[in-house]
Amino acid sequence: MAKLLLPDNPASMDGGLICSLLEVKEACGLDKDEADRRLQVFGKNAFPVEPSTPLWKLVVGQFEDTLVRILLLAAFVSFCMAVLEDNRVDFVEPFIILLILTLNAIVGIWQEDRAEKAIESLKELAPDTAAVVRDGVTQTILAENLVPGDIVEVAVGDRVAADIRLLTLESTALRVDQSILNGESVEAVKQVKSVCSKWDRFPSSMVYRGTAVVYGKSRGVVVRTGTSTEMGCIECSVREQEERKTPQQCNRDEFGSDLLKDERTHSPYWCTVNIIRQFKTSLAEHVRSRGAR
Structure with missing residues (x-):
């Protein structure tokens, strides 16, 4: 577990290679014990709670x-x-x-x-729950319990709970509203094919925490959680x-x-x-x- 490597640039890597690095199979997902161990190592998929200033x-x-x-x-x-x-x-x-x-x-x-x-x-942009595959079964868990390597399903109407590298599309297309990140009103079209461009801040092979799925359904693997996500970087920058x-x-x-x-x-x-x-x-x-x- 200590040797688990998190991909630095998951958007440019093949989905199978990412699953190999994260030691997970797309069909089965993580088992409960492994998910609990990773939760201890990486912490909860949430931003730190700080008391408001009196x-x-x-x-x-x-x-x-x-x-x-x-x-x-x-x-x-x-x-x-x-x-x-x-x-x-x-x-x-x-x-x-x-x-x-x-x-x-x-x-x-x-x-x-x-x-x-x-x-x-x-903080309110993130959903409370997420559909995740664990022990080969799709189940709903608290979004804060997601860990790197979790296989997550996202569908129209969902808010994305973590930064996810897409693995498979279960519809003809996947469109996501990520205006909270890039300020663009046009919906972003997503794909599973790796993207090698260094100039694209939000590659089409990734979906990000807090963004909203407006069309389609897909399955992906969690690569970043909590403050490591793009939304977490924005939160740290604002603070x-x-x-x-x-x-x-x-x-x-x-x-x-x-x-x-x-x-x-x-x-x-x-x-x-x-x-x-x-x-x-x-x-x-x-x-x-x-x-x-």
Whole structure:
């Protein structure tokens, strides 16, 4: 079992050779014990379940940006100055800053929520069950229990449960809607003949997890399950994009860090200048008041 080889490019290989590599016969399929062993090795045919991010974490995450923290500090200082000077007009500035930051946080939370929903929608595209040949008998099992080497039957109206290399057509043709993968509205015509083209991302000798059979019936062998499928790669890509910072965010962080360094460098100078100005003003008022006496 440890020496089982999964084909790297099953679309270009002969169906019989693939069955030989996966140690399975098309007519009989895997036996129950072998299927259970492979399930232990390859894991379930499902995407990892990750808990949704709590709302409070989404909110806190919107204020982890350095520039946002600087603006919060500026709003706080501006508010304190407005309180000390007791001038209602001065409250406008901190209010506008907080309003902008609040709107920015709302947009950020909405975008992150959309990304999580997109991942969940990908999981919903896979069927709950699949028709599989095991011990020479066609039976219906949970799709998450499919393993590489399983002989699976797909027919019109079915959602494909894993990435499958077609072996035989049981109808005149097989057409599949794979628009969720390639964005094309035209149904893809499938065949059992091997395809050697390196430029075809979704070869006609393969059907993929989440796609829908719109015409015909066929039998094939499972070559990829779970996150190894094309749909799994898309799910991983979406999750990575969600966690990775965009170039704009990186530039904003860099700008915020530079601004913070400048503030630390020049703040003592400006504080000293303001203290001297305040002292000179107070002294001038004191002299003026004594002169008036």
